[in-house]
Amino acid sequence: RAAMTVPSCSQVWKVLKKVVSSREFVIPLIAGIFSGSMAALLHFLDSIMEYNFISRLVPDQVVFNVFVVFGGLVAGFRTAHALSRYTDAACYMHKLNACWFDSASTLIAFCRNSKAPREEITKFEQTLVRLVSILSALCLDGLQKRNPATVGHRFEVLGADDLDDNTQAQIFDAEHKVECVFQMVQQIVVDNMETKVLSIAPPILSRSFQELGAGLLTYHEAKKLACVPFPRHYLIFTLFILVCEALFVPWMMAIYTRGVWSAFFFTFCGVFLLWFLNFVATALDNPFTKAARTLEAGKVQSELNRHLEQMLVQAHAPAPFCCFPMDSIPSKESEQSDAVVKRGSFGTWQKGGAARSSMRRRTSAQDSETQSRTESMNSAANTQAPEVPHLQGQWQPMGPDAVGGQTRSTGPGAADGPSAASAKTGAPP
Numbered sequence: 001r002a003a004m005t006v007p008s009c010s011q012v013w014k015v016l017k018k019v020v021s022s023r024e025f026v027i028p029l030i031a032g033i034f035s036g037s038m039a040a041l042l043h044f045l046d047s048i049m050e051y052n053f054i055s056r057l058v059p060d061q062v063v064f065n066v067f068v069v070f071g072g073l074v075a076g077f078r079t080a081h082a083l084s085r086y087t088d089a090a091c092y093m094h095k096l097n098a099c100w101f102d103s104a105s106t107l108i109a110f111c112r113n114s115k116a117p118r119e120e121i122t123k124f125e126q127t128l129v130r131l132v133s134i135l136s137a138l139c140l141d142g143l144q145k146r147n148p149a150t151v152g153h154r155f156e157v158l159g160a161d162d163l164d165d166n167t168q169a170q171i172f173d174a175e176h177k178v179e180c181v182f183q184m185v186q187q188i189v190v191d192n193m194e195t196k197v198l199s200i201a202p203p204i205l206s207r208s209f210q211e212l213g214a215g216l217l218t219y220h221e222a223k224k225l226a227c228v229p230f231p232r233h234y235l236i237f238t239l240f241i242l243v244c245e246a247l248f249v250p251w252m253m254a255i256y257t258r259g260v261w262s263a264f265f266f267t268f269c270g271v272f273l274l275w276f277l278n279f280v281a282t283a284l285d286n287p288f289t290k291a292a293r294t295l296e297a298g299k300v301q302s303e304l305n306r307h308l309e310q311m312l313v314q315a316h317a318p319a320p321f322c323c324f325p326m327d328s329i330p331s332k333e334s335e336q337s338d339a340v341v342k343r344g345s346f347g348t349w350q351k352g353g354a355a356r357s358s359m360r361r362r363t364s365a366q367d368s369e370t371q372s373r374t375e376s377m378n379s380a381a382n383t384q385a386p387e388v389p390h391l392q393g394q395w396q397p398m399g400p401d402a403v404g405g406q407t408r409s410t411g412p413g414a415a416d417g418p419s420a421a422s423a424k425t426g427a428p429p
Contacts, residue, residue: 253270
């Protein structure tokens with residue numbers, strides 16, 4: 001069970017300091033203080049000084065209620081639209097990360113059976129990883145859509161200086177850098193097909209091109225959040241409603257409150273909250289920017305770099321295999337023995353019905369439920385005779401019981417057999 005991390009006082013103070021010093025907080029604070037001071041002054045002149053002029057100027061209470069509700073609906077719609085853009089931006093950013101890693105991982109895996117010289121394979125893998133890292137950084141930087149004077153996210157890349165001078169010059173001089181690096185990735189893939197570094201079948205190799213295309217398509221879909229702002233006419237209309245609300249609310253609060261401080265407090269809260277919601281929504285208009293203080297694009301880029309580094313380490317590592325003793329495989333005569341079945345992770349098929357379980361690592365309640373479900377499936381299979389296997393198993397992640405790089409199985413029946421690495425039985429033997 002993952003431990004919950006409680007932020008320290010210094011972290012909370014740092015976040016509060018950033019929020020208080022932001023433009024989204026300062027402008028609503030000024031508007032709230034102005035409206036609250038205006039309400040306190042009006043209440044002082046009307047009630048304490050007994051001029052009694054407000055009741056002759058303000059409209060009926062129904063008009064006030066309708067106006068406040070309308071202003072709240074406008075601010076609520078603006079906030080809902082901003083949150084929708086924020087969630088879409090987070091989805092696109094992580095989808096980009098997954099597409100780049102998937103395409104790079106697929107191409108690296110295709111090199112395992114290559115007959116090309118080792119130097120050519122290593123050169124292709126190192127170049128591919130650097131280009132993918134640069135491609136991801138350029139995509140995230142392009143989504144910021146920032147001016148040169150503004151400060152944006154900083155993205156680290158893997159070994160950009162290791163590329164040849166011609167490649168670096170092409171990237172720096174390109175007008176559309178993302179498309180330029182994308183074309184470079186496709187070109188080195190095609191060139192290494194000719195040199196037999198990628199000797200995989202073309203239909204299988206096309207998967208890498210599909211993932212690369214999906215990544216570029218996701219990037220252009222995310223650009224609509226960076227390049228297509230919220231309609232300017234609606235922004236002006238929303239700001240006009242908020243200004244009218246900041247000027248109109250103090251007159252009503254001066255009548256319906258019983259003191260100077262209460263008039264100031266209630267007016268300040270109402271005006272500040274609506275203005276704060278609107279300016280937060282304005283900041284989320286492009287969630288990829290650093291000024292929005294929402295998405296950590298730099299951390300996503302660093303995470304992709306760590307994934308690529310790990311992928312290079314595992315590129316030519318030995319393939320995983322099962323250490324299950326083959327002499328413990330149940331035969332036809334002993335397949336009814338629960339002791340033999342519990343020991344192994346080798347599933348057997350039962351013709352004309354559902355297959356038996358290959359791993360019985362469950363609690364007693366789960367065992368009884370599984371048995372009843374298997375019996376019902378067997379009875380249904382005897383009447384309909386479908387030949388569909390139903391292999392049951394449970395994956396046990398690496399934990400403190402791991403010994404020698406293998407994970408010891410836990411649960412009922414785990415101690416009945418030799419120590420074997422737990423594996424998920426997902427296919428027939």
